[in-house]
Amino acid sequence: MSTPVNVAPSAARRDPLPQHLLDWQLPNDWSWGGEGLFGDFRHYQQVIDGLGRSLSLVTAPDKAHSPWLKVEARFLAQRSHPSIPSTYHYWAAGTDMRRGPGYLRRWITGETVRKRVNRMGETDIPFVLQVLRGACSTLAYLHDTGRSHGGVGPDTVWLSPGGRLWLLEWQWAIPREEIPAGTVPSWLRARDAKSEENPGRQLIGPGIPIAPEWESEPWSPTRASDQWQVAAMCFTALAGEPPPKTDVPPIGLVRLECPARLATALDRALQPNPADRFPNIVAFLREADATYTSRSLFLVSGEMESVKALTPEDRLRISLGDEFEVLSRLGAGAFGTVWRARDLSLEREVAVKVMHPHIARDDRAVTQFLREARLAAQLAHPAIVPIYDWESRGGLSWYVMELAEEGSLSNLVENSGPRTIEEIDPQIELLLDGLAAAHSVGIVHRDIKPENVLIDRYHRWRLTDFGIANITGEVKAMGGGTPAFAAPEQLLNEVQGPATDLFALGAIVAFALTGARPFGDGDPTAILARQLSGNYDVSMLPPSIATWLRRAFDPDPEDRFADAAEMKSSWCASVDAAHEAEGRPGFLNRLLRRGA
Structure with missing residues (x-):
């Protein structure tokens, strides 16, 4: 993939504009940038606006895909996540045909995970965890909206020079009915790294890992397939090559120095049967990230008495350790108390519901609660608040769920x-x-x-x-x-x-x-x-x-x-x-x- 670099527009190398952009006229004081690349049914052209900002003009080379492009632009305009490039502006095809259709977003500089692997070979564990956290955070946000990505891989995950992660190729994350009939990602078919129509342009996506369930069934992205693709990308980063289609070897054999918890989590996420993977992307990250996340509560019986004397908020802060930052109390009911907290791994705010101590002391109630939480977490329906995690520790039992920003x-x-x-x-x-x-x-x-x-x-x-x-x-x-x-x-x-x-x-x-x-x-x-x-x-x-x-x-x-x-x-x-x-x-x- 072409990797843009930070250079002044006047010094940037100008690639010839693709055929479908030749008749475009940019606004006054705007100019074409020196970089452009073809994606999957998309073209990304660097443009410089009147303020000197480097933007990406996203267009569909095939005019028949214009409605699809508009839905994609609207979809990204409604997203608010640091790893998702939001739409700045959409140009419809004007009556004078000077420009449009196309939308503007940030121009991404840096390199893909694949380019880094090709450059360095096997990557270090901290880098893999960085990619894992960023990808899982982005997908957890997406899954909360009821959508799946379907194209996560070493060619669609970028890292900027400053370490910021970006997930691209969002045209496949919109509702399937908005995607032209019969259109599927090009990487599902064997294809060359070069486009026959544009031999000088490199393509995005020839190496996207294909989930096992798509080998025998039509491409249909799910939360489980997104999880598998993230794990396959991490396997690629650890092994220097993608996982085989069948009989994927244990990560612990591929990289002997890989921490056991991380290896176990990746092995489970790579299971061919979706039902054998984690119930959701957050549970996957929790298990993998436990390698480097400290569990702050290691109390002996003598210390437990002093903990009981603490306020409920203090006890919760100790029990949550370095996983969550407790921000404020939201309310309480007959079952427990709800707290607003920040998930430090996924960098998002969540709601933590803590069982009242008198209920948490009932082993039967806790067992039933955890069973119900696991079942509810598997529902994954837009009308049901997702449960991300559940835990019992330090005399407390709680579950983590999506924060309802608009109340009840x-x-x-x-x-x-x-x-x-x-x-x-x-x-x-x-x-x-x-x-x-x-x-x-x-x-x-x-x-x-x-x-x-x-x-x-x-x-x-x-x-x-x-x-x-x-x-x-x-x-x-x-x-x-x-x-x-x-x-x-x-x-x-x-x-x-x-x-x-x-x-x-x-x-x-x-x-x-x-x-x-x-x-x-x-x-x-x-x-x-x-x-x-x-x-x-x-x-x-x-x-x-x-x-x-x-x-x-x-x-x-x-x-x-x-x-x-x-x-x-x-x-x-x-x-x-x-x-x-x-x-x-x-x-x-x-x-x-x-x-x-």
Whole structure:
């Protein structure tokens, strides 16, 4: 790959512009830079703006790919991560055809991981860990948005002269339906390092590692394939060559001096069966990074007594050691306390939920909690807050999850009042999709309430705390928690299943639209009586929505919706009916809104 260097524009070597840029006219005081290279269905041309900044003009040589390019530009404009080059500006094809389509981002200088390996051979362990941390941090951020990259490798990971890591080739990370039909990454096919049409230009991506699952199935990026590609890149850096397609040797045999924890983590991430890899990219990094991360809590029994005298925050800081920096307290509930913290490995802020000490002392509760956390961590759904890690140490048990930057549904309604049907419609669909995914693998939430519906930076509603109520018994015992959103079978301490969550989801809808708990608050016995007698008021809502709620609130679980999918279908029909009753298009309005 061509490696740009930091030189003055006037001194830079000028490569001939590619054919598709010959008719472009840059703004006044701008000039073409001296570097350019072809990527996968993309061209990256250095340009110098009026302020003297070196920028990359990203274009699609094939005009048919212009819509794809625009989606990519929008995708990058909405990203905020130090290793993802954000879009500065997008030029649409103007009527005078002077320039466009194309977008501007930072011009990346430095070298790829492959170029470094070719230059130095086997790389040192600290460099591999630097690449591993940077790539995993970037992918963890991406995975939180529900997307996968699919093209991580030694040719797409760059390091600047100052040590900053960049992950490129983002055209494959956008939704598959936005990628032209039949278009797949060129590196999936055997191809030369030189382009036949542009023999003087080097290509990006001929050596991207191909995950084992793509050998027999169509290319379909997943979080698991991203994890494998990162591990394959690290293998390449350690061994000086990529891993073989089959029978990958243990890292410990390839590099004898490789720390055991790092070698074990890479071996697991390189497993051919995705199910045998780590549940997520963060768990992979945690295991690999443990090699150089100190576990600060090594307490003997005599010291433990002094630790017990510390404040909860001090105990947490000691237990978290050098992995997290505790920033502030976010809140507390019947289960535990939530803290805002900074993940020092991934350099991002997270939420750490710590079990109350009296719960953490119950071995059964801790075991059940860890089991539920592992199951929830495997759901990987846009409507479910991802769990990154879980741990028990120093008398404390906690799990780490995504930080909800916009608070909860409870905060939203309390601060801004009831929401409109138009606003909550897509959010309820998303939550029901999430419940369907959880129920399909046998996970029931059991404690859906406004405080457990968090809102992320993209304003998506997401469920958190799966299975917590089952651990603490707070709802079953009718003592504590929020029985206002509990189904009758919970308050009666009867068998609970998916229908329990559907009842609570109905209560969430009523709360969001009216600003009030449908069955009131306070005494669980009084709430149960209102539920069993149908004593709730939805008269202010459109008739179709009220009918939908009555079915959701049926005291008999068997008479509610059959499952989350049926509840979603009925919800969509009810919303459409409400719109049509007001003289607005229902189904058509839904299609237009989704296409916007």
